[in-house]
Amino acid sequence: xxxxxxxxxxxxxxxxxxxxxxxxxxxxxxxxxxxxxxxxxxxxxxxxxxxxxxxxxxxxxxxxxxxxxxxxxxxxxxxxxxxxxxxxxxxxxxxxxxxxxxxxxxxxxxxxxxxxxxxxxxxxxxxxxxxxxxxxxxxxxxxxxxxxxxxxxxxxxxxxxxxxxxxxxxxxxxxxxxxxxxxxxxxxxxxxx
Numbered sequence: 001x002x003x004x005x006x007x008x009x010x011x012x013x014x015x016x017x018x019x020x021x022x023x024x025x026x027x028x029x030x031x032x033x034x035x036x037x038x039x040x041x042x043x044x045x046x047x048x049x050x051x052x053x054x055x056x057x058x059x060x061x062x063x064x065x066x067x068x069x070x071x072x073x074x075x076x077x078x079x080x081x082x083x084x085x086x087x088x089x090x091x092x093x094x095x096x097x098x099x100x101x102x103x104x105x106x107x108x109x110x111x112x113x114x115x116x117x118x119x120x121x122x123x124x125x126x127x128x129x130x131x132x133x134x135x136x137x138x139x140x141x142x143x144x145x146x147x148x149x150x151x152x153x154x155x156x157x158x159x160x161x162x163x164x165x166x167x168x169x170x171x172x173x174x175x176x177x178x179x180x181x182x183x184x185x186x187x188x189x190x191x192x193x
Contacts, residue, residue, distance in 0.1 A: 157184055157185065158182065
């Protein structure tokens, strides 16, 4: 509504000088020729146009320009703040990435050390188990050897007694025979080195 009213006032005010100019053109008057009335009307119309434009057009235009300027300043401030936040986030993520790499290197180093320690423990354990198996086998062999030797001795004694008893059966008494057996057993039981 204000714009229509302003346009109507401007049209009316500009129509007055246009009619005056049309009349002057007939009389071949020049505005710079010194016609004071014409100059006053031109000045009055100009001032009215400036006042009307200042009140209805320039005020809103300047207000819009000020609003636009404050919007631009706000947008710049927001952009600056966002940029600073982005840079801070980038620094933070870069630091986190660096820390993650350091931690990964530490994990890899620890894993390698653990693997080496496990390998050494396994090797040592296998050697100990192998030595235990060898010792157990040696003990088993020793026991079996001693048992076999004992059995052989026992059979040799039985054979010797049997042969000796056949040879001496007629000359020995039962008591002499038992003494000879006990002596032979004592001799067999004492190990020979």
